[in-house]
Amino acid sequence: xxxxxxxxxxxxxxxxxxxxxxxxxxxxxxxEQKKERWITAVQAADKTTIRASLLNNxxxxxxxxxxxxxxxxxxxxxxxxPRNEWxxxxxxxxxVVTSPDLTEDKKESTLEACGYMCEELDVGDLDVNGTNQVLxxxxxxxxxxxxxxTRCAAVMALQNALEFCERNFGVDxxxxxxxxxxxxxxxxxxxxxxxxxxxxxxxxxxxxYTHLPAYxxxxxxxxxAAVQHAITNAGxxxxxxxxxxxxxxxxxxxxxxxxxxxxxxxxxxxxxFVEQIQQHFLxxxxxxxxxxxxxxxxxxxxxxxxxxxxxxxxxxxxxGDPIVPPVVQFVGEHIQNADWHxxxxxxxxxxxxxxxxxxxxxxxxxxEQAVPQFLVPLLRDPSVFVKDTTxxxxxxxxxxxxxxxxxxxxxxxxxxxxxxxxxAPRVALQACTCFHNMAEMCEEIGKGxxxxxxxxxxxxxxxxxxxxRPDSDECELKSTAYEAIAKMIENHPESARGIVQQMVxxxxxxxxxxxxxxxxxxxxxxxxxxNQALLCATIHMIVRSFDEEQVLPxxxxxxxxxxxxxxxxxDTATQEAIMAMGAxxxxxxxxxxxxxxxxxxxxxxGLQNWEAYQACGQTAGVVGDICRACPAAxxxxxxxxxxxxxxxxxxxxxxxxxxxxPGVISVIGDIAMAVEGNFDRYLPNTMPMLIQAASTTMxxxxxxxxxxxLDELREAVLDAYAGILNGLEDGKKQHLLLMPTNYVESMINxxxxxxxxENKDGAVTKGATNMLGDLARVLGKQIAAYFQKPFVALLxxxxxxxxxxxxxxxxxxxxxxxxxxxxxxxxx
Numbered sequence: 001x002x003x004x005x006x007x008x009x010x011x012x013x014x015x016x017x018x019x020x021x022x023x024x025x026x027x028x029x030x031x032e033q034k035k036e037r038w039i040t041a042v043q044a045a046d047k048t049t050i051r052a053s054l055l056n057n058x059x060x061x062x063x064x065x066x067x068x069x070x071x072x073x074x075x076x077x078x079x080x081x082p083r084n085e086w087x088x089x090x091x092x093x094x095x096v097v098t099s100p101d102l103t104e105d106k107k108e109s110t111l112e113a114c115g116y117m118c119e120e121l122d123v124g125d126l127d128v129n130g131t132n133q134v135l136x137x138x139x140x141x142x143x144x145x146x147x148x149x150t151r152c153a154a155v156m157a158l159q160n161a162l163e164f165c166e167r168n169f170g171v172d173x174x175x176x177x178x179x180x181x182x183x184x185x186x187x188x189x190x191x192x193x194x195x196x197x198x199x200x201x202x203x204x205x206x207x208x209y210t211h212l213p214a215y216x217x218x219x220x221x222x223x224x225a226a227v228q229h230a231i232t233n234a235g236x237x238x239x240x241x242x243x244x245x246x247x248x249x250x251x252x253x254x255x256x257x258x259x260x261x262x263x264x265x266x267x268x269x270x271x272x273f274v275e276q277i278q279q280h281f282l283x284x285x286x287x288x289x290x291x292x293x294x295x296x297x298x299x300x301x302x303x304x305x306x307x308x309x310x311x312x313x314x315x316x317x318x319x320g321d322p323i324v325p326p327v328v329q330f331v332g333e334h335i336q337n338a339d340w341h342x343x344x345x346x347x348x349x350x351x352x353x354x355x356x357x358x359x360x361x362x363x364x365x366x367x368e369q370a371v372p373q374f375l376v377p378l379l380r381d382p383s384v385f386v387k388d389t390t391x392x393x394x395x396x397x398x399x400x401x402x403x404x405x406x407x408x409x410x411x412x413x414x415x416x417x418x419x420x421x422x423x424a425p426r427v428a429l430q431a432c433t434c435f436h437n438m439a440e441m442c443e444e445i446g447k448g449x450x451x452x453x454x455x456x457x458x459x460x461x462x463x464x465x466x467x468x469r470p471d472s473d474e475c476e477l478k479s480t481a482y483e484a485i486a487k488m489i490e491n492h493p494e495s496a497r498g499i500v501q502q503m504v505x506x507x508x509x510x511x512x513x514x515x516x517x518x519x520x521x522x523x524x525x526x527x528x529x530x531n532q533a534l535l536c537a538t539i540h541m542i543v544r545s546f547d548e549e550q551v552l553p554x555x556x557x558x559x560x561x562x563x564x565x566x567x568x569x570x571d572t573a574t575q576e577a578i579m580a581m582g583a584x585x586x587x588x589x590x591x592x593x594x595x596x597x598x599x600x601x602x603x604x605x606g607l608q609n610w611e612a613y614q615a616c617g618q619t620a621g622v623v624g625d626i627c628r629a630c631p632a633a634x635x636x637x638x639x640x641x642x643x644x645x646x647x648x649x650x651x652x653x654x655x656x657x658x659x660x661x662p663g664v665i666s667v668i669g670d671i672a673m674a675v676e677g678n679f680d681r682y683l684p685n686t687m688p689m690l691i692q693a694a695s696t697t698m699x700x701x702x703x704x705x706x707x708x709x710l711d712e713l714r715e716a717v718l719d720a721y722a723g724i725l726n727g728l729e730d731g732k733k734q735h736l737l738l739m740p741t742n743y744v745e746s747m748i749n750x751x752x753x754x755x756x757x758e759n760k761d762g763a764v765t766k767g768a769t770n771m772l773g774d775l776a777r778v779l780g781k782q783i784a785a786y787f788q789k790p791f792v793a794l795l796x797x798x799x800x801x802x803x804x805x806x807x808x809x810x811x812x813x814x815x816x817x818x819x820x821x822x823x824x825x826x827x828x
Contacts, residue, residue, distance in 0.1 A: 002068065003053045009064050016057075016068035019050075023075040024120075029655045035079050047085075051076060055092055058109050059102070066109035074116025081117065082125040089117070090130045094137040108150045111141045115157035123163050131164045135178070142181040148190035155185050155196040162203050169208045179204075179215050186222045191238035198226065198245035205252045209271075216273050220281075223249055227284045230304055234291035240304045243288065247311035250274065250281065254314035274318040282323075285312050286330050289345040292385065305345065309352050316356030323356050324363060335374050340383035347378065347386065351393030354400045364404035367397055372409045379416040384424050391420055391430035398437035402444040410451045418458065421466050425474040428466060432477070435459060436484040439491050456496040460488060464506065467534075473527075482534040486541040497550075500542060504554055507542070511535045511561050515568075525570075532565050532573035540580035543587055551587035558584055559595050566602040575615045578606060582625035592626065593633035599626075600639060607646040613657035616650065620663045623647070624670040631674035640675055644668075644682050651689050658709065662716035665693060669723025677731015679724060686724075687743050693717050694750040711761040714754060718767030721747055722774060729778045737779065744775065748786045755795040762802050766814050769799040773818035776825055784825040792822070 001007060001015035023038055025031040038047075054076065057069035073089070080086040096102055096110040114137060126134065138161060141154030158178070168174040182204070185197035201219060205212065212219070223246035230243025253273050260270040288308035316323040327349050334346040350370065357363040371394070378390040394413070397405065405413065420431035438445060442452040463481050472478035492500055514532050519525050539558060543551055551558075562584070565577040581599060585592040603626075606619025623643060627634050634640060650656055650664045668686060672679045679686075694717045698710050728734045737743045754760055754768045772792065775783060786792075796815050803813035810816055 002065065002072070003057055005060070005062075009062055012062070012065050013068050016065070016072050020068075020072045020075045023072075023079065029657075038076075038079050039083075047080075051080075051086055051089070055089075058096065058113055059106050063105065063109070066106070067112065070109055070113035070116055073113040074120050077117040078120035081121060081130075090126075090133045094133050094140075097137045097140050104147045104150050107141060108147070108153045111138065111150065111153040111157050114138065115153065115160045118157060118160035118164070121164070126164050128167060131161075131168065134161055135165065135168060135174075139177060139181055142185055144184055148188060148193050151185060151188060152190065152193040152196055155182070155193060155200055158182070159196065159200045159203055162200070162207055166207075169211050175211060176214075183215070183218055183222060186226070191242055194226070194242045195238075195245050198223070198242065198249060202245065202249045202252050205249060205256065209253070209256050210269055212273070213271055216271075219249070220277055222246075224281065224284060227281075227288060231284070231288050231291060234304060240291075243304050244307040247285070247288070247307040250277070251311045251314040254311075254318035258314075258318050274315055275322075278315055278319050278323065279326075282312075282315070282326055285315070286327075286345065286349060289348055290341045292341055292344060305348075309348050312349060313352040313355070316353040320356055320358045321362075323353050324366070327353050328366060331370075335378075340381075340386055343378075343381070344383065344385045344389050347375070347389045347393050351389065351396045354393075354396050360401060364401055367401055367404035368406050371397070371405055371413065376409065376412050376416050379420055384427060387420060387423060387427045388430055391417065391427060391434055395430060395434035395437050398434060398441055398445065402438075402441035403447065405445055407446040407449050407451070410446045410449070411455075414451075414455050414459070418462055421462050425469075425471050425477045428469075429475045429477050429480050432463065432466065432480040432484045435463065436480070436487045439484065439487040442491050442493075450493070450495075452491075453493040453495045456488065456492065457499050460485060460499060460503070463488075479530070479534060482538060486538055489538070489541045489545050492545065500545065501550065503538075504542060504557075507535055507538050508557055508561055511539075511565070515564060528568075529570040529573050532568070532570060533576040536562065536565060536573060536576035536580045540576065540583050543580065543583040546587060548587050548589065551584065552591060555584060555588050555591070559598070563598055563602070571612065571615075574606075575612075575618050578602065578615070578619055578622050582622035585622070585625045585629040588629060590630045590632070593630040596626070596630070596633055596639060600643075604642065604646060607643075607650060610650075610653055610656045613660050616656065617660040617663045620647065620650070620660065620667045624667045627667070627670035627674040634671070635675040635678060637678075640671065640678075644671060644686075647671075648685060648689065651693075661693070662709075662712040665690065665713070665716035666719040669720040672720070672723035672727035673730075674727070675731075676727045677733040679727050679731070680733050680736055683724075683736055683743075684741075686720075687741070687746075690717055690720055691743070691746045691750075694746070694753070697753075707759055708761075711764050714750075714764045715761070715767055717750070718764070718771055721771055722767070725771075725774045725778050734778045738782070744779065744783055744786065747771065747775065748789070751795060752789065752791040755791045755798070765795070765799050765802060769795060769814040769818045772796075773814070773821040776818070776821035781825050787822050787825060 002012050002019065004012065023034055025034060042050075054069050054073050058066055058073070060066050060069070077086060077089060081089065093110055093114045097107050099107075114134060118134065134157075138154050138158045142151050142158070144151075146154075165178070168178065182197055182200050185193055186201070188194050188197065201222075226242045226246035230240050230246070233239040257270050257272060257274055260268045285308050289305045289312070291303070291308075292305040293303040312327075316327075331346045331350050334342040337343045337346070354363075354367075375390055375394055375397075378386055379394075381387050381390070394417070417431045417434055421428050423431075439452070445451070463485050466472060466481040467478050467485075469477065472481070489500055489503070511532065514528055514535070517524065517528050519528060539562070543558070559581070562577045562581050565573050603619055603623060606615055607623075609616045609619070634643075647664050647668060651661060668690075671682075675682075693713055696710060696713055698706050702710075725734070725737070728736060737747075751768045751772055754764055757764075772787070772795065776787065796819055799815040799818070800813070803810075803815050806813070
């Protein structure tokens, strides 16, 4: 259908999109299943025909068909190129782009297809020859003199291909060729090409920072020119986009240099580009910050001024103290300006540098003067923009340097912010954020005073009122107000406990009101879900802040409402309600057993909610809360058998997101502690899964995310082993770890695997050390031979080094505990 020129365009396009969607998906598990179907279910001859047809469609007369074919090629290439099953594809790109007989629109579509392919592939999927052929085609397409649409497609393809080009960037001639073409594209007469070229340079800054010295002067000139042009033509969307990308580049470089540290080292060289350019570039940044969008309803932070502000923040963090004098000078010159654009830019500039200075004492004195002299008064400025940014800046000060807020002016700060809560939604939002940060830093703000207790009631009443404003759905105002309330509850002073207790009936009444809402549309459903979620989160925080004796009298009311929320099966509200229930269980202890018959059906649903994996993971966490709260009740076979069955199904299910599985494994340890010796009936099915999880390793080139997951997985397995060891010991059945099947050997091998991993997290080392101590204590001399392995001493040495830096007393050191228990095995 896609290839049939006699068909209508819409039909051809839909057929192509259908083909693409048969091969790819957002969800990784579904994507893998589709990939497997293409590999195994489609005949080789059919694949050959499909590939050839797609390449032919890149030469179709219809642009939409060419574009759709390019998307399909990206999807097929993602599967076939890593398997070397489409060797004709990459050479075909080069042949089309360099052909003198084909029109430029065909070359543009071919470069588009090349870009889609590179976007889908991972590093290592293209060999050196393939990468070189791709780069040759792209560089040919970027050449000056070609139509701008072709150049733009080539630049976009290059951006997607950059990750494959590490070897090419290591060769001077090849790197120079790439950089020369990108820099030329930055000077294109077409603004879209310039934007994409600067995006490309941003990506080069992330991937190949160490190679930039030879080009940084030219890049600085290009970015400076882009910013100047954007400032001059402020309001012209296309030119502003170019300026935004210029600011984005220097933000990327600032992040890179901040990460590399102040001085750098042999492996992480810091060229300090930002420090070199900040004096010359800063005036452009500050001037761009005066080019704000005049639309009061626009709050997405996507105008030129917002990009400049973020750039200033990153520059400040990278260079530190030197940023303060020029910015403070700019603030002083414009803070009283009659033009709100200049005034707002001055306040924003001050707010964006608060995280930069290393000399916090000196900057704190500036803040101490600024708060009463201009920030507090400007909260009543006629301009909505000025009030918005002033409250935002105060919020950042509360977060980053709270001790600098003068205690004598706290009352004035609070009073003015309370007035802001009645202002426009965007201003009220910033005031809510400010109160949130003040509550979080209540001990650092106004040290030696009881300011928080004295204003607690007024703040809470006002914030609850904000959530009822008719316009509270704008700018996420309602959510932010509830978040501020939650933070106040979390950090409330003891003298305000009675006020928090008085909140309970109000919150429950509001929750009850949501059940009466008639749902007639998808928007109604969303509103109910969101409101219930916010109220359940508030209940969660209240319960967490209470003691057992304060929760028990209201537990029935809380559970009635939370169960009612769960019965409505909303998305976000269900997650918040289940977590609130976990908090109730934690506070009620064994008294929670009375609710199990009502709670467990929802727990069973949550553990089977594989698509909404976050909800599944949160439900597993609540199972752990219940196990710790009422172990005797949950240990009953009628409860525990089904829970264990569902948890093991979660571990076996390839469709469940892997991030959930460490939490599920940890909960198995909680169940083992609860059921004690009765865990024997689950041991044959559980231990093989734990052993399999424990054997997981990562390649040397695994990224940080995968290494972090490995640490989480190993820590979870160690938690499960600890629960099983101690539970079986309490039930006098620890011998089952040795016979009829010897599980101890696998546990020891796991500890040895951990010992040899140089990248492991300290928590994993600690868990493995504790496991050795538990094994020695629980099973005694019958397993002494295992502790003569060389790795045991090495693991204890690693943990001993961590213990010495932990600040714990030696009696609490895991290495001391394990060492003592192992020594007992060899004493007469």
